[in-house]
Amino acid sequence: MAAYIKTYTGLHIDPTNPDPDLINIEDIAHSLSLQCRGNGQVTQYFSVAQHCILCCEEAMARGLSKREVLACLIHDASEAYMSDVPRPFKQVLPDYNKYEEKLLDVIYTKYLGSPLTEEEAARIKEIDDDLLWFDLKYLLNEDTGIPEPKVSVEITYDFIPFEEVEKKYIALYNKVGLNL
Secondary structure, three states, rough: OOOOEEEOOOOOOOOOOOOOOOOOOOHHHHHHHOHHHHHHHHOOEEEEEHHHHHHHHHHHHOOOOOHHHHHHHHHHOOHHHOOOOOHHHHOHHHHHHHHHHHHHHHHHHHHHHOOOOOHHHHHHHHHHHHHHHHHHHHOOOOOOOOOOOOOOOOOOOOOOOOHHHHHHHHEEEHOOOOOO
């Protein structure tokens, strides 16, 4: 068996030893628009790409730097090549975490020029966690036990066809991803 996956655009990439030249924003947008949040255990379909778009929009609303706005859009890009693993399971998979971090560093370096600083990573994680609160409450009917975070974006869980989500992801990338 080959030690690579074939992407939507026809590239062959080894996610455990990623070549930055084979990382492609179209592959990321396509894959994430087809992957469901919450490991599919949700009340309605909501894609990882939709979540990333909301994170990006929230970063813009908070006045984060263009680099951090783009980082919010691509913060789950490794899942386009490694799939999503729910947080509780991910916490007991040190090898998965090591490979995911390596792949994310390659992705961040390709699109941002370098991996995230600790401060940038903390701001991206704060937005990610704030939006996760809404996913838990409205997609999983979970009481988080913590107060509702203040966010600036409108959060709706309306079904949007993956093609539209994919186009919006690419449009946002083109808006914030160029000329950093």
